[in-house]
Amino acid sequence: MLARITFTSVLFLLSSPIALAAETIDDAPITLVLENHHFTPSTFTVPADKRFRIQLTSHDNSVDEFESYDMKFEKIIVPGGTITVFAGPMHPGTYSFFDDYHPDDAKGTVTVTATGGQDDAR
Template structure:
């Protein structure tokens, strides 16, 4: 019985990591522009996005489409959880500089189909 419980507990520890689509997507905001400003992720899977702020101001990483908003201080790095997303393109932006700092995430349905 203990062996079964230990095996079950080990599976629970591994499950959240296995549920992520890939390594985190790394973004930088500098001069009020994202780099890269477009990324592709598999549809139907959760993923992480990290953002490092190299601007000389505070920024607010936000997406109405992916339902997140998070402040990132000058020189700081934040992580947001996103997805799972249906196939399509989703926008993100810096709420303090929305005309300059914009980007997109494309959820690729072909990547999802290839995992079956």
């Protein structure tokens, strides 16, 4: 009996963080396109209290590296490829992202608002 209660308790504890994490990620990804070494859209807004997902599709003819020091992600994307990164929850403010291989051309910002974001990219 004790083994059954312990097993059930462990199973519950292990599954709870996964369920909570799934609830905090906004279901609709922020959709970005990288073309001619420019992000479209180059800016978007998210709420401070949520994790969010960015889906990036490359229409460039070269390999790019989607990166953000502020949001702590770095991912290679091949021509014609699509990648997904996760970020947040974050404090209100403005955070940058860029293509590490073309940092002067491909750059953008995320504005994190305390009252919730209006996102044109979705």
